[in-house]
Amino acid sequence: KHFTSAWTSIVLNALQDAGIDLWWLDWQQGEEGWMNDIPYTNPTFWLNHVFFTDPYFKDNRPALLHRWGGLGNHRYQVGFSGDVIPSWDTLSYQPHFTATAANVGYGFWSHDLGGHTREPDPELYTRWLQWGAFSPMFRTHCTKDANNDRRLWTYPWTYQNNLARFTRLRQALIPYLYTAARRTYDSGLSVVLPVYYYYPENDEAYSYSNQYFFGSNILVSPISQPVNQSTGLVENWPMWFPPDFQWVNFFTGDLPSSSSTKQSFTIDEMPVYAQIGSIIPLLPEPRSSRDRIGRAQQIPQTLLLYTLIGGSPKGRGHV
Numbered sequence: 001k002h003f004t005s006a007w008t009s010i011v012l013n014a015l016q017d018a019g020i021d022l023w024w025l026d027w028q029q030g031e032e033g034w035m036n037d038i039p040y041t042n043p044t045f046w047l048n049h050v051f052f053t054d055p056y057f058k059d060n061r062p063a064l065l066h067r068w069g070g071l072g073n074h075r076y077q078v079g080f081s082g083d084v085i086p087s088w089d090t091l092s093y094q095p096h097f098t099a100t101a102a103n104v105g106y107g108f109w110s111h112d113l114g115g116h117t118r119e120p121d122p123e124l125y126t127r128w129l130q131w132g133a134f135s136p137m138f139r140t141h142c143t144k145d146a147n148n149d150r151r152l153w154t155y156p157w158t159y160q161n162n163l164a165r166f167t168r169l170r171q172a173l174i175p176y177l178y179t180a181a182r183r184t185y186d187s188g189l190s191v192v193l194p195v196y197y198y199y200p201e202n203d204e205a206y207s208y209s210n211q212y213f214f215g216s217n218i219l220v221s222p223i224s225q226p227v228n229q230s231t232g233l234v235e236n237w238p239m240w241f242p243p244d245f246q247w248v249n250f251f252t253g254d255l256p257s258s259s260s261t262k263q264s265f266t267i268d269e270m271p272v273y274a275q276i277g278s279i280i281p282l283l284p285e286p287r288s289s290r291d292r293i294g295r296a297q298q299i300p301q302t303l304l305l306y307t308l309i310g311g312s313p314k315g316r317g318h319v
Helices: 002-017 043-052 088-104 122-133 157-172 174-187
Strands: 064-066 078-080 192-194 212-214 218-220 234-240 247-249 260-265 272-275 279-282 304-307
Touching (some): 002 043, 088 122, 157 174, 174 279
Antiparallel strands (some): 247 272, 279 304
């Protein structure tokens, strides 16, 4: 305890005074006894507690990125899923993994979008950023290697516009995401939820396992397979639309033809649907690229309300 107090007050707090406002910890993981042979002590859980409860923060909300420390650790850090291998199988697994983490209250998973260990092909990276735009945390990261890059402008120009478009969309979604995060704080329900949270009696809510709710009004099914090279399409991508609401394509305004469909999508398209009657708060497009800098830290002066006409309008917003 004395060491921890000195370490935080002398070393860490001085760095925070210099401007650091987020800590990213790594390693220090294990389930075995580690301190004076005390059993059932987990250094990851303990470190997350120490950093998050540091009195230095006072009334400010601390930000911490660290590993999973076991059940109950959701109250502290944003988690990251490790040094994942770039592959379609990895991408396919992450939406289901992230949504079902809600079952133990762990709502703020983040991932190395694009993978960690080597550079993904441009199509895989594009699909990964599309999924990231509708995930709890949007974060790219990779191992240090001159041939392993995540900067959007280093990829072929045919993909750059798509990568930039979904990155900008993520920024525009900040008011909606902030509202979902506030709901998580108030209720414990994660930002991303399995469909069966709302439709537990429907078999489809379980069988369409890669679909999930992003916030309370948006239904997402990230594409996790390459296009057919002869058609340029991902063909027969399955989706299920829960009852009680009409659903509309978030990007095109199209209505699905039935409660379950198989659709085709180009690399520019992603299956995202919103409930008709929803009011989705967005940041308006900035006047210049310079105006994008720091927007997440600012209280917006203007909001764009994306209103899906029909049904009973509903929506909440927190700023």
